Amino acid sequence: MTRANGRRAVATRSASDRADGRVKAFARRASRTGAAVLTAALVVLALGAAAGRWQVLPAQSVGDHVSFEAGSLVIVEPIDARLLDAGDEIYVQLDGADGGFRNVVSIVDSWERKIELNGRNGERHIVEMPPKAWRVSRVIPYAGIPLGILVGPIQSIALVVFGLGLIVSAEWKRSRAERNIDLDRALPAASPVTHDTPVTTG
């Protein structure tokens, strides 16, 4: 751009523009860091769950005297059922029904792994536990609601396929872009000789 006096206008940024830019850059960096941390946490949780060190479950069915509400996200850890104690909160599936979180009332026979559980609506059950029990370790309130929507074999397969699709397509685009960059670097530098360069012969 040429001003009226014939001088070129110099592009300058005001102080507020620079501050805006810094805020945007910070927000971008923070969101990237957050996404990386979230991804890392998901990967760790998924690997631990696959290895059987813990399970991450949405609390959809909660019995009497359980200390958290339905809709929480619960991390359960496996323990020897003979080590259960009164007051523990465990994840169990009663009589083939859907799993739920129940409070242990008392230990009827620890050797036989018989325990008394608080059911729902004042009911109590005496149950014989399998060798491994899943005891509540951590609870995150309300976080179980979105997880509850995503739980299920169809949703899980869809998530995995979608994630793999994203990775493959991103890798394909990246390799193409890198090839372009390599090609760009391989081009020869422009010759300073032009067609109207005077050439003087001897």
Next chain:
Amino acid sequence: MDIKNSRKLVRRSRWTVTVGVAFVALGLLTFNASATFTAQVTPSHATDAGDMEFTLGGVGVRHRIATPSTNIVPGDFISRTIEISVDNEGGTLTGATLTTSGSGNPSLVSTATAAGGLGLVVARCDVAWTEVGGAPPGSTYTCSGSTTNIIGTYNATPGSATYANFVQSAASLTAGMDLTDNTVACDGTALAGCNYLLALMSFPSNGPDSMESQSTTLSFQFDGVQRAGTNK
């Protein structure tokens, strides 16, 4: 595509890969959550039949029933203590009965009536009976607490007691017995569920000559009465 756009695409694709990894991880996580991992339990139903038991005391001042009485003649009185501890866990007992009979041939009680054969009084003292005169034969018993008549009417003077027919068929003892569950050994004090009974028998003075030289074994059978069945 210029080099600047290509570099932007490379940067963007790294983040797309990150998001893809997050989706895959989330998919694995939710798959684990939906899978039926081994948390299933088998409901078991514990069934515990209630205890109903009478336990007789050990031989001693509080339990002399096994001491035989020999060479009795009309006008004799026989006093024997019986100690019974009640096991009534969960209130399974609502009552008790006493069946008395005699065995032997001929028997002093086979045709006995209160007037013509052995008569019987059974009374309960809320503490152990005090033995007077040493171990039987010849002993009498007094109650330092309060007495309850179970069969007949007790009197500290045996001749003044009112005797019932010795043979009793499932006479109800509910009014006179303490059926509280007892978890400790009876020790002679007024413990719940400890029954200190006295069986007082008389050979009436008008007993017929036909009873001479007869012998019989008197049997005292205590039965618990189970409560009525209900929904459990």
